[in-house]
Amino acid sequence: MFQSFRLSMAWLHTWFGLTLGFVLMVVFFFGALSVFDREIDRWAVPQSRFEPQPIPSFDKILRPVFEQMQPTQEAIAEMAPRVNGPMPETYPVIERMGAYTTHRDPVLNLFIGFDVPNAKDPEEAIWAYRTIDPRNGASLPDDRLKIGSEFFYPLHYSLNLHWRDIGTWIVGSAALVMLAALVSGVVMHRKIFREFFTFRPGKTSQRSVLDLHNLTGVVALPFHFFFALTGLVIFAGIYFPVGHTQLDPLHEMSERLEAAETGLPHDRAGVAAPLASVDAMVADAQRRWHEKGMAGEVGFLTLQHVGDANGYVSVYRAGTDRIALTGEGIHYKAATGELLREDPAPGFVDNLNEFLTGLHLQHFRHWLLRWLYVLGGLTGCVCIATGFIFFVEKRKRQHAKQGIQGARLVDALAVTTVTGMVLAALGMLIANKLLPDSLPAGWPPRGDLEQYAFWGSWLLAFIHALARSGPVAAGRLSPAWAEQCRAIAVLAPLAVLLNWIITGDHLLRTLSALYWPVAGLDLCLLASAGVALLAAAKLKRRALAAPAIDTAKREAAHA
Amino acid sequence: MPEIMMLSVAMLASIAGMGWLALAMEAHWGQVFGPHAQRPRTIRGLRVGGGLALALSLGLCLGADHPSMAALVWIMTLAAGALAVAFTLSWRPGLLRVLLPGI
Amino acid sequence: MRITGHHPLWRIAAAVLGGYAFTWGFIALGMAGAFALGMSFHDAEHLTAIIGFLIYLVLFLWAFAARSLARVWAVTAGGALVMAGAASLIQHQLT
Numbered sequence A: 001m002f003q004s005f006r007l008s009m010a011w012l013h014t015w016f017g018l019t020l021g022f023v024l025m026v027v028f029f030f031g032a033l034s035v036f037d038r039e040i041d042r043w044a045v046p047q048s049r050f051e052p053q054p055i056p057s058f059d060k061i062l063r064p065v066f067e068q069m070q071p072t073q074e075a076i077a078e079m080a081p082r083v084n085g086p087m088p089e090t091y092p093v094i095e096r097m098g099a100y101t102t103h104r105d106p107v108l109n110l111f112i113g114f115d116v117p118n119a120k121d122p123e124e125a126i127w128a129y130r131t132i133d134p135r136n137g138a139s140l141p142d143d144r145l146k147i148g149s150e151f152f153y154p155l156h157y158s159l160n161l162h163w164r165d166i167g168t169w170i171v172g173s174a175a176l177v178m179l180a181a182l183v184s185g186v187v188m189h190r191k192i193f194r195e196f197f198t199f200r201p202g203k204t205s206q207r208s209v210l211d212l213h214n215l216t217g218v219v220a221l222p223f224h225f226f227f228a229l230t231g232l233v234i235f236a237g238i239y240f241p242v243g244h245t246q247l248d249p250l251h252e253m254s255e256r257l258e259a260a261e262t263g264l265p266h267d268r269a270g271v272a273a274p275l276a277s278v279d280a281m282v283a284d285a286q287r288r289w290h291e292k293g294m295a296g297e298v299g300f301l302t303l304q305h306v307g308d309a310n311g312y313v314s315v316y317r318a319g320t321d322r323i324a325l326t327g328e329g330i331h332y333k334a335a336t337g338e339l340l341r342e343d344p345a346p347g348f349v350d351n352l353n354e355f356l357t358g359l360h361l362q363h364f365r366h367w368l369l370r371w372l373y374v375l376g377g378l379t380g381c382v383c384i385a386t387g388f389i390f391f392v393e394k395r396k397r398q399h400a401k402q403g404i405q406g407a408r409l410v411d412a413l414a415v416t417t418v419t420g421m422v423l424a425a426l427g428m429l430i431a432n433k434l435l436p437d438s439l440p441a442g443w444p445p446r447g448d449l450e451q452y453a454f455w456g457s458w459l460l461a462f463i464h465a466l467a468r469s470g471p472v473a474a475g476r477l478s479p480a481w482a483e484q485c486r487a488i489a490v491l492a493p494l495a496v497l498l499n500w501i502i503t504g505d506h507l508l509r510t511l512s513a514l515y516w517p518v519a520g521l522d523l524c525l526l527a528s529a530g531v532a533l534l535a536a537a538k539l540k541r542r543a544l545a546a547p548a549i550d551t552a553k554r555e556a557a558h559a
Numbered sequence B: 001m002p003e004i005m006m007l008s009v010a011m012l013a014s015i016a017g018m019g020w021l022a023l024a025m026e027a028h029w030g031q032v033f034g035p036h037a038q039r040p041r042t043i044r045g046l047r048v049g050g051g052l053a054l055a056l057s058l059g060l061c062l063g064a065d066h067p068s069m070a071a072l073v074w075i076m077t078l079a080a081g082a083l084a085v086a087f088t089l090s091w092r093p094g095l096l097r098v099l100l101p102g103i
Numbered sequence C: 001m002r003i004t005g006h007h008p009l010w011r012i013a014a015a016v017l018g019g020y021a022f023t024w025g026f027i028a029l030g031m032a033g034a035f036a037l038g039m040s041f042h043d044a045e046h047l048t049a050i051i052g053f054l055i056y057l058v059l060f061l062w063a064f065a066a067r068s069l070a071r072v073w074a075v076t077a078g079g080a081l082v083m084a085g086a087a088s089l090i091q092h093q094l095t
Helices: A005-034 A039-046 A058-070 A073-082 A145-158 A163-188 A205-219 A222-235 A246-261 A279-292 A348-361 A367-402 A405-434 A445-468 A481-505 A505-513 A516-558 B002-024 B026-033 B040-064 B066-092 B093-101 C010-036 C043-066 C069-094
Strands: A092-102 A108-115 A125-132 A298-304 A312-317 A332-333 A338-344
Touching: A005 A039, A005 A145, A005 A163, A005 A298, A005 A367, A005 A405, A005 C043, A039 A145, A039 A279, A039 A516, A058 A092, A058 A108, A058 A125, A058 A481, A073 A125, A073 A298, A073 A312, A125 A481, A145 A163, A145 A312, A145 A405, A145 A445, A163 A205, A163 A222, A163 C043, A205 B066, A222 A298, A222 A367, A222 B066, A222 C043, A246 C010, A246 C043, A246 C069, A279 A312, A279 A332, A298 A332, A298 C043, A332 A367, A367 A405, A367 B040, A405 A481, A445 A481, A481 A516, A481 C043, A505 A516, B002 B026, B002 B040, B026 B066, B040 C043, B066 B093, C010 C043, C010 C069, C043 C069
Parallel strands: none
Antiparallel strands: A092 A108, A092 A298, A108 A125, A298 A312, A312 A332, A332 A338
């Protein structure tokens, strides 16, 4: 089919890059935002604007909250098809409960799983969640969507399409294609070292766009490669569920062996037992970490088989000083507080796997590296976007002559995934501030409305890009690019302004209090408005200059 | 040296190292100093200097953090340094003269 | 457009499906084999997944670069069957 290796790689790079590049834009852009997902949460949920807190006393603060928690009506309705007969009236047996936090979380996430005796899968529990203020145990309103960690972050690995994990599969294919595009890109690029630092904005737009595509692709190559690869590794269990299908019997056997080896009971004993002081267990775990010279904050605390003689408590360290998600879990008998087991030091494979997944999930405390990751993610966006523009620039004149709409459609989609995506995110932030604190009865939940604002803004951006793409079919620049840049320049400062009006936290206040989560997002919004204005001005100049060049060329050709 | 100082110097060393490696290339030398050719000795000196600066940057990263973290920080500062040098070359190439004050 | 033996769709199918099947086979055999040799199940799972994605990438590229598409299909599909079969055999022996 292809005359040479290089041509086969070029074909692959062009067509796979084009089709899955749109997905990759979403992944890279919202992945870059997810580096600061907790900070975006602070901006979106004003009740949670205080300093990060350690996990509070279980005995005094968490236990009373857990005792009040019950599954929601929605969760009960959602699980109903997966039980034999009706759902139970009450949920007295707690299978598992726990708390999870990071060094960037002021609020604390709690989860609890209740036993459902008549569930079709006896292992399945019904879950309830709550977000609390760890300083006093007060619950946050549960209709508040944490836009960063509950919307942008899952968007970047699942597109928030959950039906049969379809979104995760699409993102996975895009990640594989990213790896293939990087290798084939290196094969196609003839002067990888000679043009390592080369960007010539003064040359023709086709040339300068290709320069920028190569530059951003090559200098951040290790970042692009490892983030695509580690993203796949994190979800390996979804993409290759070998251990839960073909090798399930082997898996079951290994779990039984493991339970026997670790001494942590796999099932309940059926004998009721009280709960000893969890605070004492946590203090003991911290003392043991301290003796090993490790930072001693608790990141994850779980109770298994609650209220049963087989119950145990697991305390995990928050891995802030390593790339690996080191847990150093220590397990105690719930009834007595007696030490059951200390997880052994991880072996080679564990270390490798935790390094690879940890470098992507970034639980560490390192602000420079976080910002460098944002730079890497945005560099990826520039690389993909310039790929689209190069595709269009290379073909639009020819398509215009032949009357093909291909370049026009690709250009409209490129506008939608570059500026349109920013507009969608802004639409969501603005809706978050404009929606009243309590919604009228009968309205959808607040978080749902914010999501509609996101998808609605994106759809509008797409319609606008398509409607204004006419000039591309004539070989010229689409005015949609500049128009959407101007829209960003208006909406981004509007979000900052609304944050000021609604919450009272204007930049002078947040900056003087050094409250970076909110100040940082406000500053980034203003910066993107500035970049958008510059881009709009540049596009205007180019649009004015372009017809002149075309006429000059035509005249030269006629002469 | 406190961590923040080490990391700042590491970042600067990466930028300078990338800058010297770029100046070792004829085209970029020409962008900064005009079209007179470099001598082979200058080229070698720039390459060695560039390499040493990048190595210094790695050393500082290792001094500031656990090796697993330092490796990532270093690789990302290389990318940031290369981008900074490339964009300086395309908009204000004259600024790179600071890397060779004698010339 | 008629879909003949030379249509790009056949290459794409070989790359995506053939590559997936071969990688599945590799992961299954690697997990069962490493477990049989004494590695813990989850270690084997993680290690084979990391290597498996790199194998998938190589096969994906090879499916486009190879001169003979028939050979690509033979290696990917044949390899998948042999390795997945061997994995099930090992599992049968162990459990």
